[in-house]
Every structure is written in C-alpha cells, then in structure tokens.
Amino acid sequence: MSTFNELGVQSDLVRGLKELGIISPTEIQQTVIPVLLASNTDLIGMAQTGTGKTAAFGLPILQQIDPSRHEIQALILAPTRELVQQIQKQLFKYTKYSRDKIFGEAVYGGEKIERQIQRLRRITHIVVATPGRLIDLMDRKVINLQGVSTVVLDEADEMLSMGFKKELNSILSRTGTQKNTWLFSATMPDAIKQLIKTYMAADAPFIEVNKNALVNANISHQYISTSVKDKVNVLIKLLNTTVEERGIIFCRTKAGTQSLTAELQKEGFSVGALEGDMQQKERDKVMRAFKNKSLRILVSTDVSARGIDVSNLGFVIHHQLPEHLEYYTHRSGRTARAGNKGNSIALVLPSEIQRVYEIEKALGIKFKETIV
Numbered sequence: 001m002s003t004f005n006e007l008g009v010q011s012d013l014v015r016g017l018k019e020l021g022i023i024s025p026t027e028i029q030q031t032v033i034p035v036l037l038a039s040n041t042d043l044i045g046m047a048q049t050g051t052g053k054t055a056a057f058g059l060p061i062l063q064q065i066d067p068s069r070h071e072i073q074a075l076i077l078a079p080t081r082e083l084v085q086q087i088q089k090q091l092f093k094y095t096k097y098s099r100d101k102i103f104g105e106a107v108y109g110g111e112k113i114e115r116q117i118q119r120l121r122r123i124t125h126i127v128v129a130t131p132g133r134l135i136d137l138m139d140r141k142v143i144n145l146q147g148v149s150t151v152v153l154d155e156a157d158e159m160l161s162m163g164f165k166k167e168l169n170s171i172l173s174r175t176g177t178q179k180n181t182w183l184f185s186a187t188m189p190d191a192i193k194q195l196i197k198t199y200m201a202a203d204a205p206f207i208e209v210n211k212n213a214l215v216n217a218n219i220s221h222q223y224i225s226t227s228v229k230d231k232v233n234v235l236i237k238l239l240n241t242t243v244e245e246r247g248i249i250f251c252r253t254k255a256g257t258q259s260l261t262a263e264l265q266k267e268g269f270s271v272g273a274l275e276g277d278m279q280q281k282e283r284d285k286v287m288r289a290f291k292n293k294s295l296r297i298l299v300s301t302d303v304s305a306r307g308i309d310v311s312n313l314g315f316v317i318h319h320q321l322p323e324h325l326e327y328y329t330h331r332s333g334r335t336a337r338a339g340n341k342g343n344s345i346a347l348v349l350p351s352e353i354q355r356v357y358e359i360e361k362a363l364g365i366k367f368k369e370t371i372v
Helices: 011-019 027-038 053-064 081-094 113-120 131-139 156-161 165-174 190-199 231-241 254-266 280-291 325-332 350-363
Strands: 043-046 074-077 104-107 126-129 150-153 180-185 206-208 219-225 247-250 271-274 297-300 315-318 342-348 367-369
Touching (some): 011 081, 027 043, 027 053, 027 206, 043 053, 053 150, 074 165, 081 104, 081 126, 104 113, 104 131, 113 131, 126 131, 131 165, 150 165, 156 165, 156 180, 156 190, 156 325, 165 190, 180 190, 219 350, 231 342, 254 271, 254 297, 271 280, 315 325, 325 342, 325 350
Parallel strands (some): 043 180, 043 206, 074 126, 104 126, 219 342, 219 367, 247 297, 247 315, 271 297
C-alpha cells in the first residue's frame, strides 16, 4: 500500500488530505495519480461512485495549475449541481495549506447566472460545471476555455443518460486542441465508446478498478416478494425494522415518488421527496434536511438522486426495480460508502423474479430472499 507522498503528491496537499482524514490512497487513486502526474496524457478510468475519484483526478489537476497564469486551466464536468458543489468543496479543502492560492468556481443551473458571471470575473484557474450551464456561459462569451489544458468528464455515463450528449460534444469541440481529456465512468455504454473514439487519443491508458466487483462488495442484496396491493404495507413494515438507519427509496416515476412520499408522511415517517419538477430551492431544502439528519428517508427518482453523496446511509430500497441495469449499480451505490456496510432491498412482484436473476448474472451478485 503506497502513501500519497510515494504517489508523488506534494506535501502541502498531503497535509490538506490528512486534515480531512484521508490517509491511505484508494485503489483508483493508487493507479491513476502516478500516471497523471508522470505523463501528459488522456485517460479513461472505470470506477464506481464512492471509490475516491475526486482526489484521483483532483490532486493531479491541482499540481498542474500555474497560479501565476490568470486564466482557466482545467475544466471538470459533472452531471448534477450536487456533484459539482461537492467536487469544488473537496478541491478547496485539499489546497488549505498550499503556498499559492488556486481559485476554482462552481457553475450550475438553478442559481442566478448573473451571480456566476460576476464570480467568473475574478481570477479563476479551475471551473467545475454542469454541461447545460457551461454552454449558457460559453454562448454569452463570458467564459474562455482556450487556455484549458485538462478536461475531466466525471460520471460520464450519468451525463449521457441524463441527455447531455449534445452539450458534451459541443464543449469538447470548443475547448483547445492541446488539452488532455480524463474520462471517468462506472459503465461503458456505446455512447461513451463513441465519445472516447472521437475526442481521445487511441493509446489513452485505460484503468479499470475492481473490475470483478461492478457493485460494492460491502452491500448485501435482498429482495422481498410482494403484490402491488401489499407493497406499501410491506414497505412500512420494513421501515419499522430499520428505525435507527437513514436511506433512500427509489421510484421509477415522478408521480410515484410524490404519492409514495405522501403515504409515508401520513404514516408518520420523516420523509421527503426528490423529483424532476421541483424548484431548485425546494430540492436544496430537502437535501439539507436529509444531510443534517432532520429527514430520515428520501423518496427519489433515478435522475434526481444523481450526484447525491451522503455518508452513513444504511439502506437503499427499490420500490420498483430499475429499467436499466446501470441504474441498479448507481442506486445501490448510494449506500455502503467509504468502507461502510449497507443493504440494497428490492420489492419484487412475482412477474419480476426473472429480472432479479438477470441482475444477479449481469452484475455478479447474489440476492437473498427476505421476509418482513
């Protein structure tokens, strides 16, 4: 096991990491950091959410910034506002003991664009952005990316599944040709392969972490057989057996999310909804309450839960099984983060048992039938 110093990370950054309790590099950090520090290269990293990707690309970026050059030198794209804010906060914390100040800005939808334009007038070395808002700023000519030497696509598969393909193509073709592109993704659908082929060097290193463990090994997978009529009662019983723990319940639709939240609130559970039609202000309020533990349970659609990083979640419940296989990986990956254990529990109708077997086979996991 290497240390961050041995990987080539500067001592002032190591000191910042230490203060955050980050002492030993994770597998992705051990494999990616030396490559990015030693060579001027594109890179493809396959790793699940929660494996420590932010430090894997963030530390090399921070070491490559020239603070005396007052221009944007690195661009990090992420699918959601929450993830953008989280990456920006982490980078800021890593640089606490840096000799020269490195300035980063987070830009995302849901906040007044004028406020972000104002902040971008200050010295900015790193921009962390959601694709849609970045395009708005580029179209208004308030952001110049010609000096960018590194572009990071974080959770690239999530950005594509959220419909950002056009924006990603536009951004990658409008940044200078002399840049390195570092792409991180949990899955490798055809659209990602196309992106790699179009914008990245053919000999870019491909680093895959835990390739035999598509899903975090600390998660125990269970299913409960139920009927449509009985599903809510089963869910209530289940939530009553996990009173000490917080978790997320996933629904496929916005309407399903709203009605399930209302039913659980009626039963006296401390629960909030996250779905696509919410105002950003409401969404922030729910997330704040969930993070500070005044809400115990979130009911969410797949897309709305993107980028949520809350530690110590005891469980994830699938009110319905997801349509896409990678959604199961993303959903269950919200629990068992940072070395903790967690449960992923699916409420399954008799007609869906076959789907459980398909998920087991495709992801190399084992479901255990549970009765409440």
